Amino acid sequence: MKTILITAFAFFVGCVTHNDSQFKKVEHFPLEKRVKLDSFKVKSDLFFVSDMAILDDKLVTLDTKNDVFFQFFDLPKLEYIGSQIHKGDGPTEEVLIFPFIENVGDKAFAYRTIDKIKIVSYDLVNRKLFLLKSYAVPQELEILNYCLLNNSLCGYDMFKKAEKEFVKYDFSTHKIKNFGPSLPSVSFAVSDDKKNMLFTKVMVSKADGTRFAALYDKFPLLRIYDNNGELVSETEYLNRQQAPIGYTNKNMSISDIKSTTINYMRVKATQKYIYGLYSGKTHKDLADLGIDGTSCCYEIHIWDWNGNPVxxxxxxxxxxxxxxxxxxxxxxxxSSLNENTLYKMNIPLF
Incomplete structure (x- = not known):
């Protein structure tokens, strides 16, 4: 039996009608550098930090396995300041918080509960979170990965057929609509009901709200859109991985999963750049190395907002x-491999 091996050169065959200049293939970045991280033992319990954000000169961590969700640290030495929002059903507690947070400006961040998006800032004087805005999220909006885009929530439902790549919920009009371009077109057949699962992604918006971006976990792909959902650019990183064709099978096997390459797992952005946390390892690679899948990333890829590698x-x-x-x-x-430890690095000049 012949082994089917489709490399990154053959993944994408064009997505929507745009100029060819908007579609890029990249093998190398202008700057490629090995980085040694500075280690900081912190005086607090970090059981499993699922996400974090820097607010001016403070770091906030979201810990999904701790009794308290948020912990705050002073930069640059990462000295512990305090914690906020315990787990529970009390008036100042939260039963559940989704495992992602995102920056809103320089000093605020957003988090999602079962039925709300909340935007908060940290009051250093009184050592507490201050609620800036709260938006109700309808129950029929079954999305996990999302980003805030101006006065709306933009995301996708990985288990549903998609007319367009995203759905958008407007906080003012309370309307849900299909949003964005079609999903990427690949060189192998994918049924409509499996496309959203195949193209799972992490998302982030530009600080000024003019653009947003998606990085994909099964493909080495970056897509950038304007705030009307029009595709601005699409950049493929040529990592020569095997195509994740197992996700198109009716009955996906264990070997299909093991051979799938993990690409981008987290994304952050500033006004200038998009930062993607990248693995490039298959599930089998990680198992052979004895590495926990929750700490599978070894690289950060940086792009500008036109999709150019930095x-x-x-x-x-x-x-x-x-x-x-x-x-x-x-x-x-x-890293989930090291409890009560944070790492820090200065970003090299580009």
Whole structure:
């Protein structure tokens, strides 16, 4: 039996009608650098940090396995300041928080509960979170990965057929509509009911709300859109992985999963750049190395908002999640392999 091997050169065959200049294939970044991370033991319990954000000169971590969701640290030395929002059903508690947070400006961040999106800032004087805005999210909007885009929530439902790549919920009009271009077109057959599962992604919006971006976990692909959902650029990183054709099978096998390459797992953005946390390993690679899949990323890829590659930072630690300062000066990282430890690096000049 012949082994089917489709490399990154043959994945994408054009997506929508746009100029060819909007579609790029990249093998190398202008700057490729190995980075040694500085390690900081913190005086607090970090059980499993699923995401984090830098707010001016403070770091906030979201811990999904702790009794308290948010912990705050002072930069640059990552000294522990305090914690906020315990798990529970009390008036100042939250039963569940989704495992992602995102920056809103320089000093605020957004998080999602079962039925709300909340935007908060940290009051350093009173050592507490201050609620800036709260938006109800309808139950029929079954999306996990999303980003805030001006006065709306933009995301996708991985288990539903999609007319367009995204759905958008407007907080003012309370209307849900299909949004964005069609999904990427690949060189192998994919049924409509499997497309959203095949093209799972992480999303982020530009600080000024004019654009948003998606990075994909099964493909080495970056797509950038304007705030009307029009595709601005599409950039493919040529990593020569095997195509994830197993996800098109009616009954996906264990070997299909093991052979799938993990690409981008987290994304952050500033006004200038998009930062993607990248693995490039298959599930089998990780198992052979004895590495936990929650800390499977070794690189950060940096792109500008036109889809041009800027830098590839190769890390000396396995990383779970990270945060970027809005002035593009530093990155803070966390690995689930090392409890109560945070890592930090200065961003090299591009």
């Amino acid at each position: 830098a590839r930072l190769m890390l000396d630690k396995n990383v779970t999640c990270f945060a970027v300062s809005q002035d593009d000066s530093c990155i803070v990282l966390y």
